[in-house]
Amino acid sequence: MSDSVAAHRLFPADPATRALAGELFAPVEHAPIISPHGHVDPLTLAEDRPFDDPATLLISKDHYVTRLLHASGVDLADLGVGGAPADPRSAWRLLAEHWHRFAGTASGYWIAEELRTLFGLTEPLAPASADRIYDAMSARLADPAFRPRALFEAFRIEVLATTDDPLDGLQTHRRLQQEGLRVLPTFRPDAYLDADSAQFDQRVHRLLDQTGHSADFAGYLRALQDRRGHFVDSGAVSADIGVLEPTTVDLDGAEAEALFARILAGRSTATERRQFRAHMLWQMARMSVDDGLVMTLHPGILRNHSTETLRRHGPDTGHDIPVTTSFAAGLRPLLERFGLVPGFHLIVFTVDETTYSREIAPLAGFYPSVFIGAPWWFLDAPDAIGRFRAAVTETAGFYRGSGFIDDTRAFLSIPVRHDTARRADAAFLARLVIEGRVRRAEAERIMTDLVDAIPRQAFKL
Amino acid sequence: MSDSVAAHRLFPADPATRALAGELFAPVEHAPIISPHGHVDPLTLAEDRPFDDPATLLISKDHYVTRLLHASGVDLADLGVGGAPADPRSAWRLLAEHWHRFAGTASGYWIAEELRTLFGLTEPLAPASADRIYDAMSARLADPAFRPRALFEAFRIEVLATTDDPLDGLQTHRRLQQEGLRVLPTFRPDAYLDADSAQFDQRVHRLLDQTGHSADFAGYLRALQDRRGHFVDSGAVSADIGVLEPTTVDLDGAEAEALFARILAGRSTATERRQFRAHMLWQMARMSVDDGLVMTLHPGILRNHSTETLRRHGPDTGHDIPVTTSFAAGLRPLLERFGLVPGFHLIVFTVDETTYSREIAPLAGFYPSVFIGAPWWFLDAPDAIGRFRAAVTETAGFYRGSGFIDDTRAFLSIPVRHDTARRADAAFLARLVIEGRVRRAEAERIMTDLVDAIPRQAFKL
Amino acid sequence: MSDSVAAHRLFPADPATRALAGELFAPVEHAPIISPHGHVDPLTLAEDRPFDDPATLLISKDHYVTRLLHASGVDLADLGVGGAPADPRSAWRLLAEHWHRFAGTASGYWIAEELRTLFGLTEPLAPASADRIYDAMSARLADPAFRPRALFEAFRIEVLATTDDPLDGLQTHRRLQQEGLRVLPTFRPDAYLDADSAQFDQRVHRLLDQTGHSADFAGYLRALQDRRGHFVDSGAVSADIGVLEPTTVDLDGAEAEALFARILAGRSTATERRQFRAHMLWQMARMSVDDGLVMTLHPGILRNHSTETLRRHGPDTGHDIPVTTSFAAGLRPLLERFGLVPGFHLIVFTVDETTYSREIAPLAGFYPSVFIGAPWWFLDAPDAIGRFRAAVTETAGFYRGSGFIDDTRAFLSIPVRHDTARRADAAFLARLVIEGRVRRAEAERIMTDLVDAIPRQAFKL
Secondary structure, eight states: OOHHHHHTTTOOSSHHHHHHHHHHHHHHHTOOEEEOSOOOOHHHHHHOOOOOOHHIIIIITOHHHHHHHHHTTOOGGGGTTTSOOSSHHHHHHHHHHTGGGGTTSHHHHHHHHHHHHHHOOOSOOOTTTHHHHHHHHHHHHTSGGGSHHHHHHHTTEEEEEOOBOTTOOOHHHHHHHHTTOOEEOOBOOHHHHOTTSTTHHHHHHHHHHHHTOOSSHHHHHHHHHHHHHHHHHTTOOEEEEEESSOOOOOOOHHHHHHHHHHHHTTOOOHHHHHHHHHHHHHHHHHHHHHHOOEEEEEEOEEOOOOHHHHHHHOSSSSOOEEOOOOOTTTTHHHHHHHTTSTTOOEEEOOSOTTHIIIIIHHHHTTOTTEEEOOOOGGGOSHHHHHHHHHHHHHHHOSTTBOOOOOOOSOGGGHHHHHHHHHHHHHHHHHHHHHTTSSOHHHHHHHHHHHHTHHHHHHTTO | OOHHHHHTTTOOSSHHHHHHHHHHHHHHHTOOEEEOSOOOOHHHHHHOOOOOOHHIIIIITOHHHHHHHHHTTOOGGGGTTTSOOSSHHHHHHHHHHTGGGGTTSHHHHHHHHHHHHHHOOOSOOOTTTHHHHHHHHHHHHTSGGGSHHHHHHHTTEEEEEOOBOTTOOOHHHHHHHHTTOOEEOOBOOHHHHOTTSTTHHHHHHHHHHHHTOOSSHHHHHHHHHHHHHHHHHTTOOEEEEEESSOOOOOOOHHHHHHHHHHHHTTOOOHHHHHHHHHHHHHHHHHHHHHHOOEEEEEEOEEOOOOHHHHHHHOSSSSOOEEOOOOOTTTTHHHHHHHTTSTTOOEEEOOSOTTHIIIIIHHHHTTOTTEEEOOOOGGGOSHHHHHHHHHHHHHHHOSTTBOOOOOOOSOGGGHHHHHHHHHHHHHHHHHHHHHTTSSOHHHHHHHHHHHHTHHHHHHTTO | OOHHHHHTTTOOSSHHHHHHHHHHHHHHHTOOEEEOSOOOOHHHHHHOOOOOOHHIIIIITOHHHHHHHHHTTOOGGGGTTTSOOSSHHHHHHHHHHTGGGGTTSHHHHHHHHHHHHHHOOOSOOOTTTHHHHHHHHHHHHTSGGGSHHHHHHHTTEEEEEOOBOTTOOOHHHHHHHHTTOOEEOOBOOHHHHOTTSTTHHHHHHHHHHHHTOOSSHHHHHHHHHHHHHHHHHTTOOEEEEEESSOOOOOOOHHHHHHHHHHHHTTOOOHHHHHHHHHHHHHHHHHHHHHHOOEEEEEEOEEOOOOHHHHHHHOSSSSOOEEOOOOOTTTTHHHHHHHTTSTTOOEEEOOSOTTHIIIIIHHHHTTOTTEEEOOOOGGGOSHHHHHHHHHHHHHHHOSTTBOOOOOOOSOGGGHHHHHHHHHHHHHHHHHHHHHTTSSOHHHHHHHHHHHHTHHHHHHTTO
């Protein structure tokens, strides 16, 4: 893509709207990045080693990319999924060979933009150009200016949140903070809350051992609270929960205690474990009310759809599939108890677009505690962002949202993802102005708030 | 917004499409308003008193407005929810303070248009302008030309339907009709059909007492029929039913009788009460076949989501939340029996957009009795109207719809809501003409039919 | 519609995008038609008789048309539904009288385009023009150049698949193939797999008799395999399954055998019959792995919604209604077993648009066996096609789809349906190019692949 095309990337065709979108976008194009939810490994920044080869960097660790190559018939093993590729150049050639299959995809947009903006490469990826591009990237990767910390600066990242195990000591985060990088941990307790997850018992016992609490429900809750406290002390602003269903239930103490005991004794039914999950979701809200951590909720994903792929390549390898989700009834017990409590923040994400206008915007348009999570995962792409804005704004406006969340493991893709979101929002706002719905001055304020005031407020930054 | 911008409000950016939308819109811009479903209090017109202060008028009684202020942290009590605000000017200042939060929302559009078209105020609402705008509005409200009846004329309202309790005597409606205003009652029996609604028993006994029928199911049905008859005699054209689920069931007489007896005896289960609701929905269709009242169905809302808010501020205070809805299986028993009966009209509304293309358009594209209800509640906004048209038209065309329904308690907002719908429809039709799908002459006919022939036919006006 | 308007039919208003859409469309405008799934009767081509009158041709056999006329109050009997119309000219006049109701519908677009492109008629259909148009069409129908085979040539149909009963001898297909027409049968076993379908027992016994297998589950499976083999030998490339729910289950042999025996003995429950259906869906996948037939899945339709209409006019008369569908959990047993098997192709169609971005694109974006079926039935229209592309492309790109499927009984409509899909795709691609997402050269390649390489690969042609 030429630079002249790149300048209006993602802006609508109509000349007046396009020009206005560009004018709305200009003041935020280089605004600092606030990234309050994502999956970058903090060691990347702490160790500040040069990045690996191009394939490890852009393919192996990005399940958006490996999944579509897999769908095209490529073996995940040849891409280095679950580790570095045995032969990075071959993996890169596989991407080049199948590159036409990424046309129109979010991954395709990100990679093309990374090549253009970070590596200065605008030649189309293709079998004939694969090696040339690979070599040019390799050379650039050796440049000290391309080390993680240098890029952190160059990317203007102001806040970067990671996602961490409750038992993580968080020393890396503390050290980075001491060195002036605002890298914040996020409490991610799923594996300790879901009795159906692998090694649940061992995890719980490790949690209890490490915190020194008794092996009963009260001790378990105190242990979780302690670890949340450690996260708060280490700069965390949020706790993130991933569940299949956003169902919540308030149990009385004795009931919860008995349930917990049956589960640890290995005598629970599937229904009981489901109820336990629903109660622990409720407990996470209770703890957020106490310790102030923003609660983010990522429901509606059926994880590890292909057992054979899980066995061969591990989790997070591209076969997590969204399912039908609904929030209104499931979240009600939680919101009945905590929805009106001042200071409680619950940010709701979805991979089921039907919930935007039907449930999420109506909930966030009433409860001061509920915030609309930015488009997530499969929906983190230009058209999907446009559908999101159109679906939620007429009910809830722009100020009940979370601001953009990149949710990425791919450190290099952070700027292009935020750039995409900012452009999509500028395009949306430009249309509203051109159609006489929003005044230009309002749109200008909203545009800057979307990248700064809004995520700061939602995430208590 | 300047008048030049206002002229093309909601029309698309493309110059040719915008020009054509304007041309299609012009003949209906000032066409009379047919409002066959809404919630205006008929006493407003009968008493014809000056409107209250600006805050009571535009904030306190509009749960679209109060809900978003509440989500922004404002206490509903400070807005006068459930009554007039203690201090209207303070309530107005709260709106001004949070006005940027309404950018892009349906409520924001309506209020801005009301200020511009009814009060001649185009200065943006903001803390600095709040008092000035409040004072200008107050002055205008004192003008006799701003009394409800004068506005009824000025708005060119040809028919206005209200929503009324089955035991309402309807004298107000009769008096207004005698005075030449076509203000029609609508039979709204929910509280008498749903055994889970508050004070169901007392209501049923009051119904039986007032009509003099026996306290059994046959008497109950006759009592409902009697009251429907009174509505028909008082000019009603429709009966409106709100339910959580659009489920119907045909029970035989003995079964229904036994169910009714168990319910009144307080010995029913939740499942039985659900079955009773489903049967009464079926009975409402049966009665519509008999007495000719159009049946309108508004399902899929989980009412009073926040019990604390219900307790403090009452119902209809902004926390009714849509849920997943489906029609194909649930309505089948009703349609198997009455769907092909000539003269039966069932208008189906939804707050779950997924049902437009999946179920509602296919049903209305086959059954002569089924009409597609206009976008409702959270979906009564420009982009949502556009999605609605795009979702239903390719299957069912323009002539299987109900015409626009404003569904509002806010009398002042009636013209701007109809204006919004007409503009959105003109924009949609203009696109079809420009894309070579519909001839211009067809579009012109459709445009006028949408505001006249189509609602008249659907609502038997 | 004038020819100058027709040239940019369905292209967006923006001049630059429209021009580019036209340039992308030009190379495929007259490209051969690959029609790998539809319902044309092969006898039409084998007998090559002149078509009947205009009404029988464009109305009686097209349930898209008769359903909307029925919704408008026309009796299906007057349209010749279930046979030829008693008075074709009267049926045609009924269409003319109600023609304004088809504005904006897929059927309206198809008919107008057929009149223009096949009959050279651009005068709008209306009561005044009905007879004139009818007579002009009748004259054209008598032209030998308007016989089915001549049109097959003129339409440039390269492959045409029909849908056939498993016991069909397929002599007609073989004869047509010998004569050089690539008309392929499709194995459609629904009535032999669903124990709730009419005359299931008789069908199964006929199947067993004809193939000479024993009346147990093993014999039943072998009988199905034999018939599939006959289809393969007769040129079939796919087996098509229609179900209410896309639920699958893997049963062990003894369990399946016992289930089958209870069903044939008339002692099965509804739950057991549902389980049997789910297992047979799984078995169809197993057989596809063995014999290579592409498996196409058309779920989510509640057939024959109006029992009275079914009784009076038969099935496929316009009252099949879509229902909520989900794939992720239901297809999992099938995909766990066969999803990664090389060569297995499962093409998933839907009439529930919510599944596009939520489930189908994510599944097809991982499993090499899963292909995204083209917009189907109620969704086979320009705006719906645009929504489809926008919903699936950002996750799965263009190369995980099936290519366009006309799915039609209406032979005459094949070219205009493919023309519509090609134009809609050109419009979509033009936008991506104009917005700087896809390079023009990429778009050109995708455009040609969509009408050739992509359906060939998905359907193994």
